[in-house]
Amino acid sequence: MTSSSNPTKKIKTIRSAFVNQLFNFVHKTGIIRWGRRFSANTLTVINYHRVEELNQPGFDSFLPNISADPTTFAQQMDYVARWFNVVSQKEIVKWLEGKGKLPPHAALITFDDGYLDNYTHAYPILRQHNFPAVIFLTTEHIATDVHFYWDMAAYCFFHTKHDHILFPNGKEQAWSNPTEREQVCKTWIESMKNLPDDEKQIWVNRLPEQIEVTLPLNYFRNLMLNWDQIREMQMAGIEFGGHTMHHPILSRISLQQAQDEIEGSKTRIEKELGEPVLGFAYPNGMSDDLNLQIQNLVKQAGYQVAFTLKNGPSPFHEVRSNPYAIRRIFISHRHTLPRFSVEVCWFNRFRG
Numbered sequence: 001m002t003s004s005s006n007p008t009k010k011i012k013t014i015r016s017a018f019v020n021q022l023f024n025f026v027h028k029t030g031i032i033r034w035g036r037r038f039s040a041n042t043l044t045v046i047n048y049h050r051v052e053e054l055n056q057p058g059f060d061s062f063l064p065n066i067s068a069d070p071t072t073f074a075q076q077m078d079y080v081a082r083w084f085n086v087v088s089q090k091e092i093v094k095w096l097e098g099k100g101k102l103p104p105h106a107a108l109i110t111f112d113d114g115y116l117d118n119y120t121h122a123y124p125i126l127r128q129h130n131f132p133a134v135i136f137l138t139t140e141h142i143a144t145d146v147h148f149y150w151d152m153a154a155y156c157f158f159h160t161k162h163d164h165i166l167f168p169n170g171k172e173q174a175w176s177n178p179t180e181r182e183q184v185c186k187t188w189i190e191s192m193k194n195l196p197d198d199e200k201q202i203w204v205n206r207l208p209e210q211i212e213v214t215l216p217l218n219y220f221r222n223l224m225l226n227w228d229q230i231r232e233m234q235m236a237g238i239e240f241g242g243h244t245m246h247h248p249i250l251s252r253i254s255l256q257q258a259q260d261e262i263e264g265s266k267t268r269i270e271k272e273l274g275e276p277v278l279g280f281a282y283p284n285g286m287s288d289d290l291n292l293q294i295q296n297l298v299k300q301a302g303y304q305v306a307f308t309l310k311n312g313p314s315p316f317h318e319v320r321s322n323p324y325a326i327r328r329i330f331i332s333h334r335h336t337l338p339r340f341s342v343e344v345c346w347f348n349r350f351r352g
């Protein structure tokens, strides 16, 4: 761990201040939008997870999963309203079927996992703009108090009296203040993603005991959406997609298990909502987390489109050539509005 007097950290702070100034400059001057007319035939899919207040005292869920606070989310939606034409997933599917056109500078707003704050914080702002959006549901977590392991881990790290932990690679990591502890927690969660799923499950299950934390009963109740809230949003034009049943990384489980996860979430949502589910979002969604076999399983399950978290907007021809690996732009609560405008810029395609 580094201290504030560490020269590497100082250089990083100076560099990030400089980069922020640069983002402010390109945002204010509008330079970022130069060349837009050459990129009109582009689909920009924006990806959120949670929309929640930051800096709540005692917040013990997983902070990196908060994409924006409600105020910033509202500013971002104003920006999207000004510079993009927001489309629904249905419109994209119709266009793929040759039955309609997509507008220039098309954007699709998406949310992963199915947290309650999508309903309490994001939905009212989406309604103000009359924006459609897609929420990808991890169905076994919906309307239950079944927690995601990252929220459970964040709780354990927040409440433990320990100051170090053993990682699956056999090395220990220690912390001496809350910032360092948060960083170790994040690294621990990342290390879980690299394990085969059954091995990950063993580490996850023994974490509370490992750092001596007792999880309060029903603590994670009301963290996720329930089906009534989902149906209410469905009536108002919000669409719902599959995000597996239990959120495994699909390349870390057998193909049979992957098929069950992919089909299971679709069947459940269709049963609850009474209409076909068109889209799927791959858990974690990076290059290592899916492959052609998994894409084929998604196609065979009857989904029409699927979304990764490979960064950047997509030219229309790219979406058409493979609708089962559409890129999305991951939004973090660290993104200021100027940074957001850079992230969703057509030029960002060349960074991804």
Ligand SMILES: [Zn+2]
Binding pocket: 112, 113, 243, 247, 283, 284
């Ligand atoms: Zn997810």
